[in-house]
Amino acid sequence: MRILIVEDDTDAATYIAKALGEAGHVVDMAANGEDALEIASDSHEVLIVDRMMPKLDGIQLVEYLRGDGVVTPVLFLSALGKVDDRVEGLRAGGDDYLVKPFAMAELIARVEALGRRKGTPETQTKLVCGDLEMDLITRDVRRGESKIDLQPREFKLLEYLMRNASRVVTRTMLLENVWGYHFDPQTNVIDVHISRLRGKIDKGFDKPLLETVRGAGYRLNAAD
Amino acid sequence: MALGYAILLIISVSVLFGLLYWNTAVFVAEQTEETIEVEISGLAEHYQKAGIVGLSDVIRDRSQGQRLSLYLLTDQNRRPLAGNLNSWPTASRPGDWIDFEYQRPIGSRIVEHRAHARHFVLPGGFNLLVGYDVQDQVRLEQRMRGSMIWIGALALFLGLAGGLLMARHWLRRIDSVNKTAREIMDGDMSRRMQLSGSDDELDQLARNLNAMLDRIEALMAGLRQVTDNIAHDLRSPLNRLRSRLEVTIMEDPDKGTYRAALIDTMGEADDLLKTFNALLLIGEAESGLDWSKLEAVDLSIHTNDVVELYEPAADEAGISLRAHITSDIFVRGNPNLISQAIVNLLDNALKYTPSGGTVDVSVGVDDVGDAYFEVADSGPGIPEDEHTNVLDRFVRLEGSRSTVGSGLGLSLVSAVAKLHQARLVLKGNEPGLAVRMAFPRLLSA
Numbered sequence: 057m058r059i060l061i062v063e064d065d066t067d068a069a070t071y072i073a074k075a076l077g078e079a080g081h082v083v084d085m086a087a088n089g090e091d092a093l094e095i096a097s098d099s100h101e102v103l104i105v106d107r108m109m110p111k112l113d114g115i116q117l118v119e120y121l122r123g124d125g126v127v128t129p130v131l132f133l134s135a136l137g138k139v140d141d142r143v144e145g146l147r148a149g150g151d152d153y154l155v156k157p158f159a160m161a162e163l164i165a166r167v168e169a170l171g172r173r174k175g176t177p178e179t180q181t182k183l184v185c186g187d188l189e190m191d192l193i194t195r196d197v198r199r200g201e202s203k204i205d206l207q208p209r210e211f212k213l214l215e216y217l218m219r220n221a222s223r224v225v226t227r228t229m230l231l232e233n234v235w236g237y238h239f240d241p242q243t244n245v246i247d248v249h250i251s252r253l254r255g256k257i258d259k260g261f262d263k264p265l266l267e268t269v270r271g272a273g274y275r276l277n278a279a280d
Numbered sequence: 281m282a283l284g285y286a287i288l289l290i291i292s293v294s295v296l297f298g299l300l301y302w303n304t305a306v307f308v309a310e311q312t313e314e315t316i317e318v319e320i321s322g323l324a325e326h327y328q329k330a331g332i333v334g335l336s337d338v339i340r341d342r343s344q345g346q347r348l349s350l351y352l353l354t355d356q357n358r359r360p361l362a363g364n365l366n367s368w369p370t371a372s373r374p375g376d377w378i379d380f381e382y383q384r385p386i387g388s389r390i391v392e393h394r395a396h397a398r399h400f401v402l403p404g405g406f407n408l409l410v411g412y413d414v415q416d417q418v419r420l421e422q423r424m425r426g427s428m429i430w431i432g433a434l435a436l437f438l439g440l441a442g443g444l445l446m447a448r449h450w451l452r453r454i455d456s457v458n459k460t461a462r463e464i465m466d467g468d469m470s471r472r473m474q475l476s477g478s479d480d481e482l483d484q485l486a487r488n489l490n491a492m493l494d495r496i497e498a499l500m501a502g503l504r505q506v507t508d509n510i511a512h513d514l515r516s517p518l519n520r521l522r523s524r525l526e527v528t529i530m531e532d533p534d535k536g537t538y539r540a541a542l543i544d545t546m547g548e549a550d551d552l553l554k555t556f557n558a559l560l561l562i563g564e565a566e567s568g569l570d571w572s573k574l575e576a577v578d579l580s581i582h583t584n585d586v587v588e589l590y591e592p593a594a595d596e597a598g599i600s601l602r603a604h605i606t607s608d609i610f611v612r613g614n615p616n617l618i619s620q621a622i623v624n625l626l627d628n629a630l631k632y633t634p635s636g637g638t639v640d641v642s643v644g645v646d647d648v649g650d651a652y653f654e655v656a657d658s659g660p661g662i663p664e665d666e667h668t669n670v671l672d673r674f675v676r677l678e679g680s681r682s683t684v685g686s687g688l689g690l691s692l693v694s695a696v697a698k699l700h701q702a703r704l705v706l707k708g709n710e711p712g713l714a715v716r717m718a719f720p721r722l723l724s725a
Contacts, residue, residue: 137557138564139616157553209588235589238616239561240554241623243630248592 057171058082058099062092062117063106063133072104075160076167089117096121100128101171104163107134107145115148122149129170133158139238161272165224183218185278188257188265190218197257204256209234213253217266217276226273250274285446286439293435294428301424308420312396312412313377319349320400320410327402335402336362350382350395350411358407368409374401384413394418453482457489469497502563514556521548558692565617565695574700576722577613580605583643583653586622590630598635604642609651611719613700621696624689625655625715632659633712650703651721656714667706693717 059081063069066087073083084100086092089112096103103121107114118130129152132145137155145153152166183190187200195211197204206214213234217225227246231237250266258264267275327335332353339351343364352363360367369380376399384393397411456474463471472493473486528541587603594601611618622641629639637658646652693715697704702719 137560159550235585237589237619237623239620239623241589241627243593243627245589245593248596249589251596252592 057101057168058084059102059104059167059171060084060086060092060096060100061104062086062089062109062114063104064088064109065106072160072163075164079164079168081167089113092117093120096126096128098128102167103128103130104167105130105132105150107132107136107141115145118149131163131166131170133163142238159226161224162226162228165226165229165273168223169220169225169229183215185218185221185276186263186265188218190215199257199261206253206256210249210253210256213249214257217274221276221278224269224272224275229273283440283443285443286436289439289442290432290435293431297428297431301421301428304424305417305421308417309396309414312414312417313398316396316398316410316412320398320408323408323410324400324402327406332361332402332404332406335406339363348413350397350409350413352407352409354407354409356405356407361406363409365409365411368407369395369397372399374399374407378411384415450482457482457486464493469493469500505563514552514559517548517552517555521545521552524548561617561620562692562695565692565699574612574614576610577615577618579609579611579618579651579653579719580607580643582615582619583622583641586619586626587641589623590626594630594639597630597633599630599633600638601630602638602640604640604644606644609643609645610722611651611700611702612722613719617696617699621693621717622653622655624693628689629655629657629659629713633657634659637712645721646718648718649721650718652716652718654714654716656709656712658709658712661708661711661713662706664708690715 059076061069061072061076061083063072063085064087066085069085069087073085076083084095086095088109092103092105093112103118105114105118109117112120114132114134118132121128121130130150132150132153133156134141134145134153135156142153142155151170154163154166181192183192189198190196190211192215197206197211197214213230216230216233227244228240230246230249231240250268254264254266258266265277267277269275323335323338326338330338336353339353339362342349343351343362350363350365352365352368353361354368355361358368365382369382370378372378377396378399379394379396381392382395383390385391393413393415395411396414397409400408400410402408453476460471460473472490475483475486477483524541524545528538531537533541584603584605587601587605591601626639626641633639639658640656641653642656643651643653694704696702697717700717700719702717705716705718707714707716
């Protein structure tokens with residue numbers, strides 16, 4: 057993916073660029089909102105935008121881009137982490153909001169999830185991942201020939217994983233998107249939910265689909 | 281202000297008194313003239329019937345005694361024929377109203393009195409003067425004019441004095457507010473406006489200012505405590521982190537040792553961030569979010585969601601997590617903070633409850649009608665005398681140090697309770713601990 061980082065702290069931007077580069081992405085950098093307007097192009101699949109910048113700040117930049125018809129997904133980075141701040145960012149046209157400080161694994165996972173969004177229409181009624189199938193209307197879940205019974209929350213969890221198949225999703229992403237919480241419980245409650253889900257979709261099958269990615273999160277692997 | 285007040289008072293009094301004076305004087309004068317007219321027409325009638333001799337008799341009759349009516353009948357040459365006036369008092373033409381002074385005998389003295397009269401000519405050329413002693417009216421008018429000056433002076437005095445007193449009273453009170461404000465600006469946040477106890481507008485202003493100052497002081501105290509805590513509680517872990525890096529470099533280690541040290545350092549940084557975030561959240565809750573921004577929160581649904589989130593974890597740990605949730609219990613609050621408080625309580629309960637134990641989560645309405653949620657565990661509990669202690673920041677009980685966590689869980693719960701004006705009650709659960717947060721209940725969403 058080609059990614060544009062708009063961040064006035066060049067050291068921080070360089071670290072992010074390095075990490076994204078390690079993950080196999082191409083990165084451009086802009087030091088402020090005005091430069092970003094010149095550099096941003098259709099070839100960028102995700103924009104990473106710092107909220108507080110000199111000249112044109114992040115919110116203004118994104119409002120400007122959205123007003124101009126640019127639909128490229130935007131991930132806001134910000135030191136402002138209150139619920140109100142998050143809402144403000146999303147309202148301005150941001151697609152995700154990550155509060156500083158963050159783990160690189162978290163950032164990469166979110167950027168990749170945003171990049172995928174383009175190709176995954178929310179309108180489809182059936183999700184498929186290898187031999188795992190989910191019918192969003194009848195709420196039937198099957199793996200191969202066998203039907204899988206899921207609790208409502210497990211269904212939501214699996215749906216999120218399937219929409220982000222082959223990508224790493226972090227615990228925080230799951231908490232935010234499946235449970236709607238913007239804080240971290242101290243104990244790893246998410247892990248237990250995952251292992252339960254794993255017991256339902258992977259138990260008895262040769263090829264496990266739901267994989268734990270050390271130090272980052274989980275990945276639902278689309279079998280070849 | 282005092283002068284304006286006095287002038288206003290004087291003008292009002294003058295206008296009122298002037299009206300009274302004018303009305304009275306005009307009324308009395310009219311009455312007099314009416315009486316005179318009636319008498320003249322009576323006498324004229326009598327003259328027609330009884331002639332000049334009869335009229336003279338009547339006039340002579342009426343002139344006896346101390347009556348206030350005055351008569352003078354003269355012939356064509358104004359020689360007196362009858363009446364209680366000795367001579368025609370002043371030049372006049374027939375039909376004229378005249379005013380004059382005359383000598384009136386009162387007892388043995390002769391006094392000069394004022395009179396009002398009309399000159400009338402009878403057929404045959406006789407002149408008739410009928411008048412009325414208006415000395416009493418004159419005196420009344422004089423007295424009224426005299427008292428008007430006095431009243432004016434009194435009004436001026438009262439107005440000025442009252443105005444001055446009032447102005448001084450208000451100015452003194454405003455001065456006191458100003459003085460207090462200056463003291464507060466000089467840094468003494470504990471000062472408050474004085475109330476006079478009269479509950480007037482100035483008192484209300486002072487009370488509102490005081491309430492505002494209380495709020496500001498509470499916010500400042502919260503903020504100060506947050507910064508104090510951040511400084512105090514982040515310094516030592518940061519120092520530890522730095523020392524680790526320094527020592528690692530000093531040891532001249534191999535690649536593997538470097539890597540291990542870096543991974544440890546990252547873990548420590550993560551812990552630091554967690555503590556930092558928790559502190560910020562507590563500060564935010566304690567310094568008080570905008571109460572008006574709070575919304576109706578369905579305690580039942582939020583608690584249920586948290587129980588559902590923790591259910592697998594409890595199961596895994598061999599703890600029986602039981603929910604007793606009455607539905608449709610609403611409170612006014614911040615949904616995110618309330619969820620976080622429930623999460624923290626449940627997190628703690630599960631952490632301290634041994635395998636095989638139970639954790640009960642309930643939502644309901646208590647005997648005083650407050651909505652509550654409660655988390656009760658069967659863990660080791662907390663000794664009674666440490667109940668308030670554990671709500672402070674970073675307090676972790678002896679013997680529980682092996683369990684992970686920043687130790688901020690309950691302080692956040694306490695801060696959330698404070699923000700929502702909720703009561704936080706810790707009590708023994710024989711065995712274990714029950715923590716209940718009781719909110720003012722919102723009857724409809």
